[in-house]
Amino acid sequence: MGSPPHFYRFTGKILPWLSLLCALLIATGLWGGLVEAPADYQQGDSFRIIYVHVPSAWMSLFVYVVMAVCGAIGLIWHMKNAEVIAISSAPIGASFTFLALVTGSLWGKPMWGSWWVWDARLTSELILLFLYLGVIGLYAAIEDKRTASRAVAILALVGLVNIPIIHYSVEWWNTLHQGPTVTKFDKPSIHVSMLIPLLLMAGGFKLFYLISVLIRARGELIERESNSNWVSELLEKR
Amino acid sequence: MLMSGPDQQQRAEPGLTVSGLHCSRDGRDLFKDLSFRLRAGELLVVEGRNGSGKTSLLRILCGIRMQESGSINWDDSPIGELGPLYHQEMAYIGHHDGIKGDLTVAENIQLAKALGKPSGTDLQTILKRLQLSGYNEVLARALSAGQKRRLALSRLLATVSRLWILDEPFTSLDRRGVEICEQLISSHLTHGGMVVMTSHHAMELPGVEITRLRLS
Amino acid sequence: MNDRSLARAFSLLLRRDLVINFRQRSECVNPVLFFVIVVTLFALGTGADRALLLSMAPGVIWVSALLASMLSLESIFRSDFEDGSLEQLLLSAHPVTVLVLAKVTAHWLVTGLPLILVAPLLCILLGLSGEGLETLILTLLIGTPILSLVGAIGVALTVGLRRGGVIISLLVLPLYIPVLIFGTSAVQMSAAGFPVNGQLSMLAALLALALALAPLPTAAALRMSLS
Numbered sequence: 001m002g003s004p005p006h007f008y009r010f011t012g013k014i015l016p017w018l019s020l021l022c023a024l025l026i027a028t029g030l031w032g033g034l035v036e037a038p039a040d041y042q043q044g045d046s047f048r049i050i051y052v053h054v055p056s057a058w059m060s061l062f063v064y065v066v067m068a069v070c071g072a073i074g075l076i077w078h079m080k081n082a083e084v085i086a087i088s089s090a091p092i093g094a095s096f097t098f099l100a101l102v103t104g105s106l107w108g109k110p111m112w113g114s115w116w117v118w119d120a121r122l123t124s125e126l127i128l129l130f131l132y133l134g135v136i137g138l139y140a141a142i143e144d145k146r147t148a149s150r151a152v153a154i155l156a157l158v159g160l161v162n163i164p165i166i167h168y169s170v171e172w173w174n175t176l177h178q179g180p181t182v183t184k185f186d187k188p189s190i191h192v193s194m195l196i197p198l199l200l201m202a203g204g205f206k207l208f209y210l211i212s213v214l215i216r217a218r219g220e221l222i223e224r225e226s227n228s229n230w231v232s233e234l235l236e237k238r
Numbered sequence: 239m240l241m242s243g244p245d246q247q248q249r250a251e252p253g254l255t256v257s258g259l260h261c262s263r264d265g266r267d268l269f270k271d272l273s274f275r276l277r278a279g280e281l282l283v284v285e286g287r288n289g290s291g292k293t294s295l296l297r298i299l300c301g302i303r304m305q306e307s308g309s310i311n312w313d314d315s316p317i318g319e320l321g322p323l324y325h326q327e328m329a330y331i332g333h334h335d336g337i338k339g340d341l342t343v344a345e346n347i348q349l350a351k352a353l354g355k356p357s358g359t360d361l362q363t364i365l366k367r368l369q370l371s372g373y374n375e376v377l378a379r380a381l382s383a384g385q386k387r388r389l390a391l392s393r394l395l396a397t398v399s400r401l402w403i404l405d406e407p408f409t410s411l412d413r414r415g416v417e418i419c420e421q422l423i424s425s426h427l428t429h430g431g432m433v434v435m436t437s438h439h440a441m442e443l444p445g446v447e448i449t450r451l452r453l454s
Numbered sequence: 455m456n457d458r459s460l461a462r463a464f465s466l467l468l469r470r471d472l473v474i475n476f477r478q479r480s481e482c483v484n485p486v487l488f489f490v491i492v493v494t495l496f497a498l499g500t501g502a503d504r505a506l507l508l509s510m511a512p513g514v515i516w517v518s519a520l521l522a523s524m525l526s527l528e529s530i531f532r533s534d535f536e537d538g539s540l541e542q543l544l545l546s547a548h549p550v551t552v553l554v555l556a557k558v559t560a561h562w563l564v565t566g567l568p569l570i571l572v573a574p575l576l577c578i579l580l581g582l583s584g585e586g587l588e589t590l591i592l593t594l595l596i597g598t599p600i601l602s603l604v605g606a607i608g609v610a611l612t613v614g615l616r617r618g619g620v621i622i623s624l625l626v627l628p629l630y631i632p633v634l635i636f637g638t639s640a641v642q643m644s645a646a647g648f649p650v651n652g653q654l655s656m657l658a659a660l661l662a663l664a665l666a667l668a669p670l671p672t673a674a675a676l677r678m679s680l681s
Contacts, residue, residue, distance in 0.1 A: 130627070133624060134625045134628065137625075138621060141615050144264065151611050154611065157671065161667065166628070166631055173635045176639055225265070226265060227265040297681075302544060302545070302677070303680075326546075328545065330545050334536075335537065336541060337539070338470070338537065338539060339537070340474040340478060341473065341474065349467070349470055352463045352466040353467075353543065353548065
């Protein structure tokens with residue numbers, strides 16, 4: 001997996017299978033969540049947005065960690081594949097974060113009666129979005145893409161150290177200003193018929209991320225290595 | 239810390255060893271499979287057109303820029319691992335003079351001393367050799383371009399460095415300045431120093447053997 | 455190199471930056487003026503209602519301090535980058551992290567400390583006094599060095615860019631949030647008569663963490679910017 005051409009060929013082979021599996025997971029997850037699962041006795045049907053909201057919120061953090069770890073690998077061992085995976089993750093992670101924010105806000109409207117409440121989790125998610133935008137902005141601003149990858153890796157690592165601190169401080173700020181209210185997202189228990197579709201969706205989201213990050217990384221690799229032999233061979237085959 | 243004196247003479251001194259160096263910029267290869275060796279008393283002049291990667295090579299040798307592949311060893315250890323241990327034995331004069339306009343000539347030299355391994359040479363001697371006597375208290379920004387360049391060269395005298403990496407050291411120097419700089423280089427070489435440099439000027443260094451490296 | 459020469463390099467670099475700033479005084483006055491003007495704008499923008507201003511005072515002062523500190527960040531490395539001194543710092547015989555610490559310390563003394571000195575004046579404008587004022591000064595004293603340390607990472611990442619000024623706010627401001635939260639809440643609580651040991655020790659812990667960790671990415675980012 002170390003060399004870009006090998007990476008390109010290998011991922012080209014597995015991508016169709018991953019896509020199939022991903023479509024399957026999301027389809028069954030959606031069926032289970034939207035049709036099979038019973039309506040919530042308090043929230044009615046509006047709770048069903050968790051099947052998008054919760055997996056995207058999980059992914060938002062997960063992708064950031066992947067991005068920082070791949071960035072670190074690229075920084076230390078100068079692995080090109082890790083560098084492109086790190087930077088390809090940023091827009092996807094930002095989209096998941098944005099999706100989590102939008103669905104959280106949609107869910108919040110019937111619960112809180114307003115589109116936005118300074119709930120600890122939503123606020124943390126918003127700050128996470130800022131961190132992502134910083135990474136994307138920095139990468140776009142630096143012309144030499146290898147240098148930009150190093151910059152992004154440093155920034156992502158700094159962000160990774162800061163995320164727990166920010167999360168804790170926001171949580172603390174939230175309890176201070178709103179009192180110990182029970183947040184709507186903390187379900188004390190969840191019924192199995194609701195949980196299984198949720199897990200299916202979470203798996204589907206993970207695969208979706210994997211697929212999109214691979215596609216982006218392949219494009220990025222081709223662009224960066226456009227002068228190398230393997231890319232020109234690839235073009236000749238077409 | 240590497241001590242000077244007898245200790246250093248006993249040890250084998252392979253100097254700088256470069257092997258298989260590969261550098262590219264914006265996807266274009268500047269040079270590939272570059273290997274050479276530099277020992278005590280040797281001068282290497284890097285030549286080539288504009289954009290052939292001379293400055294990139296020197297910056298890689300300093301450890302500022304990263305190579306795509308290949309190794310640079312200083313006394314048999316990779317320079318990346320040596321870090322400050324390598325830098326204290328090396329002096330670099332780049333395109334920029336690296337002097338602060340808002341500090342006086344004397345303050346600039348004092349700072350250069352503190353950042354490197356200070357030599358015993360006192361301020362007056364340094365200024366005299368660079369023909370900057372009497373400028374101690376002058377702010378560096380009030381100097382002419384040639385004087386600034388000479389002030390930058392003061393780093394070579396203010397610190398003890400075995401390896402000098404000089405990127406176009408003669409830029410903006412007048413004929414007298416060039417002579418001063420040539421004297422510095424040849425006296426460094428005769429004392430067992432090493433120099434890697436680029437230059438558009440033809441140099442007059444009597445008794446010095448020049449190795450040339452051409453980048454294309 | 456040994457500890458003594460390292461300490462010498464640290465103090466010389468620190469003094470050098472202070473001397474340079476002293477010779478270009480206008481640069482260090484600007485952030486303070488900015489600080490004062492922004493606070494004034496808040497008062498004008500909210501209609502100068504005394505009760506409202508008082509309740510907003512901690513937040514207003516802290517946010518203004520945050521912005522003032524951010525605006526002055528570029529000066530940590532910008533001129534050194536342009537005249538080639540930064541290369542010489544990275545090629546010095548000393549660990550870059552220590553030299554970074556010297557430069558950040560100088561930057562804080564020149565831009566952070568003046569903010570703290572004018573803060574009491576602004577407190578008077580906003581009607582904050584007594585316990586609240588004392589706590590505010592204390593939080594600024596612990597908090598502003600964190601801003602300089604964390605901000606240095608942002609400058610180091612963007613110093614090679616022609617237009618680093620806008621992007622740096624995007625990089626740095628989210629990282630400032632914990633300082634803002636603990637700083638303002640300490641002032642609010644103490645103005646209301648509650649103990650604020652928790653917030654102060656959180657700030658102190660953040661400062662310790664920033665002192666220990668921030669120079670590492672800063673040094674790495676400087677190397678990246680110069681390559």
